[in-house]
Amino acid sequence: MDGIDFDVAPGEAFGFLGPNGAGKTSTMRMIGTVSPVTAGELTVFGLDPALHGARIRSRLGVVPQADTLDNELSVLENLLIYGRYFDLPWSESRRRAVDLLEFVQLTERSGDKVEPLSGGMKRRLVIARALINEPSLLLLDEPTTGLDPQARHLLWDRLYRLKQRGVTLCLTTHYMDEAEQLCDRLVVMDRARIVAEGSPRELIDRYVTREVLELRFNPTESDGDDSSSLDGQLEGLAERIEQLPDRVLVYTADGEAAAATAYERGLRPASILVRRGSLEDVFLHLTGRSLVD
């Protein structure tokens, strides 16, 4: 980590966005007090993780990237023993476990083994497990990676309900729609630094335009000399133009108008799409388009 600086207010849903290797998980592990903070200052609930790790963890819920469920125990037992880890009496742990299985719609599977559950069910079980101690802060590391759309929407719905109940959410994701759905505020991280911070709306306003015009050209036309000649024709069309191998992105307040101007200048793209500026545009603008491995 290299000089990252952020505050999360109670009741807020806060997101860490960034490409793989940006340092999202490391940050989450430090907040979760499982990784030591080597330099700088971190307080969680106003406490120092180096001194009060166990006290902090007793008020945290953690949904790690890997499910880390116990295959030797049933669905219900996974929650039961986790409640014991937080010093809940058995009866209280059982009461909460039953409620939580209801909340994540797994009541019918409570006596089953964990292994045969689907990916979405396992994720829901991990979320239920993270809630057994009624945490005031829930840390979620890529909560919906690898899930189908139905499972993702169900999860988002449950997380949204938690937010309404006043649980602070802190999540990492590289799904922009997830961040837009869930986060009040987020930071974009790249190479272990924070490169932008704000609400999804603010970031879109600050880094991209209201609308984006996508002009797609047939590969032959945009190849070689043609593409450089395109530059001239697009000049002055908008404040920012980004040329990709297969298409041109025109960042503008009014996509329709820009499309009309392009047409007047004699451009004949194979397809034209006008859409709203999105968090994905912000993300790509800030972290670049090259692959990070």
Place this chain on the structure above:
Amino acid sequence: MTALDLRRARPGVIASRHWVRVLEHDLLVFRRGWHSYLLSGLSQPFLYLVAMGIGMGLYVNRNGGAPGGVPYLDYIAPALLVTQAMMAAAFESAWPIMGKIQWEKTYHAALNTPLGALDLLAGDLMWIGFRATLLSVLFLAVIVGLGAAVSPLVVLAVPVAVLTALAFAAPIMAFTATQTGDGGFNALFRFGITPLFLFSGTFFPIEKLPLFLQPLAWITPLYHGVAAARSLSLGQVEPIGLAVHVAALSAVALAGLAAGRITFRRRLVV
């Protein structure tokens, strides 16, 4: 206040009372398979003692029996009690612990609760000790049932077996935390545990080993466990010898625990 200050200065150095929760976890898992565990805990000693103690014992006894003219069954029964506890503990501190660290990562889930790395180490070590106790009590029942114990002191062979189990489990758990796959375990069992099982005085006295190998036997914990349990069962206790055996076992167990504190933290707190 000194203990508290130490804890503040180096958090997690001392396992908290939370290690008991790890034991509860293991009990919860055990609830499913305890019947078959107990059944094999009774049948294994029976088969071993009948085959080797009584069957092979016929030939040994015909040639004057074990050292001191002791019937062969009486000679190997306490030794097998200790080796069985040792073998079980060695296995349980290898693959299952690896699963919790590396394959299923359930340790990582536990570390997101108030539990710390040393709670996991202490809790699971105690659990292995508990299972060794169960096995040894069952083994003892079979020994007594077959009339293979000479002295009532044989009941003390149970704590000796458990101590031996811990003397293996603690260092192997420490070793497990340094591994990323189970390749090392195959070598450990092939070149470590199995030779110990055969050559630590279990089936024949180590005095029958080539002279240069005998000192090697003295430093292996299994030799001390076998010798202590046998002296108790045969009623031939030499207090100083017994004290040396117990001290040697305790030293290995504590050294293993100390190593485990280092390797567990190094592996799990990153």
